[in-house]
Amino acid sequence: MVKINEYLESGILESYVLGSASKAEIEELLALKSSHPQVEEALAILEADLERIAEHMAIAPPPNTWAKIEANMNELVKTPPKMEYLIGDEPVERSRPNSRSGRSEQFIEVEGESGHMRIxxxxxxxxxxxxxxxxxxxxxxxxxxxxxxxxxxxxxxxxxxxxxxxx
Missing domain, CATH: 1.20.5 (Single alpha-helices involved in coiled-coils or other helix-helix interfaces)
Incomplete structure (x- = not known):
């Protein structure tokens, strides 16, 4: 029991909730959480406290923000994917960054219609x-x-x- 109380007061739970815990600390915490209900309870209390603090300090976005986001999303859905032609004759769809698959492009390609300046x-x-x-x-x-x-x-x-x- 003394070891669990010392562990709860060590600050590892706080670092886990804030996302700054190391991999070893996370593994140790998850193992103790499954075997000791005090750790699970303390972790739930910390998470609830952090959520209340975040709600209290949150700044509401401007009222038209959601409408802008929704319009941009609708535009992306309506836009057909750009086709690229490789050395062969078969068109290939350019992949968009996908957060679910973990892939993301590091650079955005910008192509103009011509190499001349428009004035x-x-x-x-x-x-x-x-x-x-x-x-x-x-x-x-x-x-x-x-x-x-x-x-x-x-x-x-x-x-x-x-x-x-x-x-």
Missing amino acids: RKIWRWVFAAVFVLGKIFLAFAIYYYLENKHTQEEIQQLKLEMRSMRK
Whole structure:
């Protein structure tokens, strides 16, 4: 009896209820639970206490949450499975993650219809206008560069003429 009371006060029951017990502790607890009704009773009391605490501290979800979940589930049911074609000619259904079978995919595949970016029509015109304006500014820059170069050459010639006149 003393051993059972010490075991009940050791904290193993609490760690089991909270899900932090090791595998060996779980096996030991289940063995003692089947042979000692005090362990089973203490475990039931702890589980009931934890449930009351969870109910007391629970936060109610927004009222429309269940409707959104139900709509998403209905949409998933209505959507036919996507077929993939492998090397052979036979289509294969892509498996969805299934929690019952324990399988789950680690990544979600995202495939687009094409490798090109889609942009709104207004942005196409904006990009075209920027491109055209860039070409126009480039042409003006080249023109004024050549004009500046020509003017600098004329200034150099005039300076040479003035020096030759002074001498």
